Amino acid sequence: MQQQIISTLTAELLEAEEKLVPVTPLSKRYPELSVKDSYSIQLQWVRKKLDEGRVVIGKKVGLTSKAMQNMLGVNEPDYGHLLDHMRVTNGSVLSRRDFIKPKVEAEIGFILKEDLCGPNVTYIDVLMATEALVPALEIIDSRIEDWKIQLVDTVADNGSSARAVIGESFYEIDQVDLRTLSMTLLKNGEVTATGAGAAALGHPAQAVAWLANKLADYNISLKAGELILPGALSAAIDVDSGDEITAAFGKLGTVSISFCD
């Protein structure tokens, strides 16, 4: 793929995010676009943001459930970058108008105390490098029209990341069983989805290990202090103005967000 097309698509996605006007799927317009090209777009997008003074606060893994992978016809996850402007405070009220077509996912967040550099990072390495586990919600929002995404679209679009919210409770890794830790996603007080830690690639730390190893291809490591979101524990739910979303993770506690007009 020509460098110029990569730059043009990066600029398109930056503008789509800023003006909240989605673009036609890149996969439709450029059928030859490879996953590698898409990661180049994502990395260029991140560089532009860093030039504007943004800071990387972490990374997210997506497509960690078999259901999502089957839907997109892929057999591995994808990832995106979390930047400081995406972080919102637990319990805050967001304006629906700041998004295109938002969805919410509940995840077990990892806060790292040590860098993780692939290859050969195991999920045990991840656990040993983890400072704390935190309840987290990710708001995803595709800059691609009507979420008509193929893998290359969501990868170029920074894994459809929009916002990240974490709860205040911090737990160490021996205080929960990460495979069986429960997740209940409530929308306006009603249980909308449930799941457990194992939904993220069998073990959430395995998703983080996958990420560390994948990033090694790009000479990127996971850094101490970063927040890593290892993938949703249930299908993403649609949200609209007036909705209040809470995710409860057993003893790990809760995290909430609301949407107004």
Added chain:
Amino acid sequence: MTVTKRSDSEVIDYLLKAESDVQEVVKITDQYPDLTIDEAYDLQKKLIEKRMEKTKTKRLGIKLGLTSKAKQEMMGVHEAIYGYLLSDMLAFEWEPLQQHRLIHPKAEPEIAFIMGDDLQGKDVTADDVMNAAKFVVAAIEVIDSRYKDFRFTLPDVVADNCSSAKLILGSKMVKPEELDLAGIGMVMSKNGEMVATGAGSAVLGHPAEAVAWAVQKLAKRGEGLKKGDIVLSGALSEAIAFDMDDTIIAQFDGLGSVTLSSRYVK
């Protein structure tokens, strides 16, 4: 009869090929009846280096073998043995083992230590092990001797990296001081039927004693345990053979359970 002696690297290639071809081979002491344990550990060390290079893997930790009196008597020896675990040996509860990659595997229920600090020295005690370990976790070790019919002498098995093949860990991490490790009861079942029971004390009286022994032994070679190492401290019962479509569950008092399932995946 004269036997042409093969070089170390030929012996190593012989064993590595047996592993990668999934083909059992005649034990090496048939050709080298004089192989000593020390020489076998030298071979093991070189074998591990070569295997890491070949498979682009890293060290994951250490495993102990022959940690029960019964097994030691069976082999006519008075001490345990150790081998190395590499990162591609780590298998998962959420991914069936690929049975066709294994020769004649057996499952052993074990208590694994995850080290929070380096630990080295010839005077290291079980208390030192408990202090340097960050967590203990339920484990199943899959052993898969490269030797025909799982039959070998002590130098054979040491050179074969103590039959190491795979390990699977449970998902509950516990600080070692929170449990009486010798008193942990274990029940293992295969396809729903109980096949073995045991206790932590089956491992040289206390799993941390076994690990301390390994650290002392490693010290003689200028080695030790490293922060982040997974240490499989030895089996709580005899090893149980399994085949494709078998599911083995080991339940440990206070440590939860760990499940192994095997499929023929090609």
